[in-house]
Amino acid sequence: MRILLIHADRFSFRVTGETSVALSSELDKAGSEGEVGESLVVFMAAEKGDETNIGSVASQVTEEILSLALQIGTENLVIYPYAHLSSSLSSPRVAVKLLDEILTRLRSQNHLKIMRAPFGYYKAFEISCKGHPLSELAKTITPSGRTERIADDEESQAIKAEKTLESQWIIQSPEGEFAYSGPADGFSFASRPNLERLFRYEKSGSRISDKAPPHIELMRRMELVDYEPGSDQGNFRWYPKGQLMKRLAETYVSSLVTQHGGMQVETPIMYDYQHPKLNLYLQRFPARQYVLLSDEKEYFLRFAACFGQYLIQHDMQISHHHLPSKLYELTHYSFRREQSGELAGLKRLRTFTMPDLHTLAKDMEQAKEEFIAQTDLAIQCMEGFGLDFEVAIRFVRDFAEQNQSFVEEIVSRCGRPALIELWEERSFYFVAKLEFNFIDALDKAACLSTVQIDVENPQRFDITYIDDKGEKQYPFLLHASISGSIDRVLYAILESQAMRMKQGQKASFPFWLAPVQLRIIPVSEKFGEACKKILDKVPYRIDYDDRDISMGRKIRAAEREWVPYILVIGAKEVAEGCLNVRSRDGAQKKMALSELLTEIEPQMEGKPFLDLPLPQRLSRRPIFVG
């Protein structure tokens, strides 16, 4: 929208004729002539693009007007639609809506006296401009970058609905000795303290902590990840060791999903704000997008791979023979412009990586089968990362009641009691949502894996398949992120190890994820050659501490890096042709290289391997933090 603000000694107008876009209601609202003395006259023209966020434009314009009125000390306003300010006008409908919106906002300021001119009429006007420096001002207002305002002004229906939504909490545990099914308040949590934490966290929402989550210190001290003040908040830099772990985790998750049948694709990270289908979807969750402007056109950055995959699925030729059909993407990246106060280390970021799987199922039976299979996959994934989790399942009540055996089956697959939330009405796109929650050192819950049954988006995005009678049908759609955000997986791993340290145990990474898997430490420089010989014989990430410091310090450094196996090489080892292995459990063992490799092998089973992204000699390795 363009506005021209003029501080006038007097202003008058009168309607002289109708234009093609005249509406008689405008004359009722504004009258056909008017005259005022000292006043701030605001000429305005709504432009293309304003319709993407009327609330944002209206609130910015209102703010501009009020701020100038205050500066020049006037209480008289004239709002005057004036199309000639722009060569790229919006539709008349949008213009009138915007005009009304701005007037509503201005009228809520009771001290102001407001006169308006009608939209869509030829008018004659007379103005006398005061001519002081603030008396003439032109501004162009765009919706971009300010979209968060709409969240305050016009909360989406879905968000509003959720706030007032009543839900019921139930615990259901698998068949067996301790089987239970009933209100969560009546469950004895003694054996599942973390489930109780999850329940309290979900129900009350209140948490008490004055401490920063311990993973933040660890991610920096271990030279994995760090803040990047040169970027926006919640955007991180990844050092070689952290980047390696991230890449390993991604590779692992992707291989699980593609083995499960996910067809890996890649979709754009930005989408046209005005694309009609996407726009409809965005209106359900209007805030929290990064918006960028390119040649006057606005794009938002994706918050998941959903759109990209919906648009592909819309264009695909799918028959019932193809179902279930699964598209998969590891999003590098997903963007969510969370409120700044919500950001927390690797737990909650603005830019993150996550696996996103969308499955089309021909009917609810197939959707449920897939749901179960993907639950299994998520369990396998969590086990691979060595993460413990608590299960939460959210249902629309009707759905849960009509599918009781399905609910039981999920709980049984998870093999532990689950917290179930029942909603009386469906306010989001899903009828069922499974979550694996990690409970951290400060008793806070973070959702990792999730599987959802979507009953809304196939229609919205016109995704169809041809059934066995040759007719078009809408499939059911499953959303699954079998690990949740990769960044958050790393958060959970670090937090779980911080808890172990608190209990006096040694922290460690799963062997396959350890940046350095083995380290050779020579007793003295003399054994350098002997060390180098071992390097080539070990097919894992092995390095060699050749720095000119004491052996005690090298041991300490390796322990602080959580290196799983430390190999000390001295005269004895050279003479006997064996290794002295100090493992993470504290044990020191004399063993042959082949024995060590046999011990390691099962720890790598089914897990990816990537090379060490750092110089093998520690004397050649720069320090990133500390």
Place this chain on the structure above:
RNA sequence: GCCAGCGUAGCUCAGCUGGUAGAGCUGCUGAUUUGUAAUCAGUCGGUCGGGGGUUCGAGUCCCUCCGCUGGCUCCA
């Protein structure tokens, strides 16, 4: 986004009521060649988060912006 706290060397931190910045670790140099969590000595390193203000004088007081942490909120 709101409220509160914090921001001093690469890292962890000290610096009282305003008087012109200090330690340990790391790094570097040298000595030492070491047997399982810190060998000894020397030495480099700071527009005290950015900008503005008050003052003869600001790391210290005030304003503002940025960042981090906690709480609220939020988590499609």
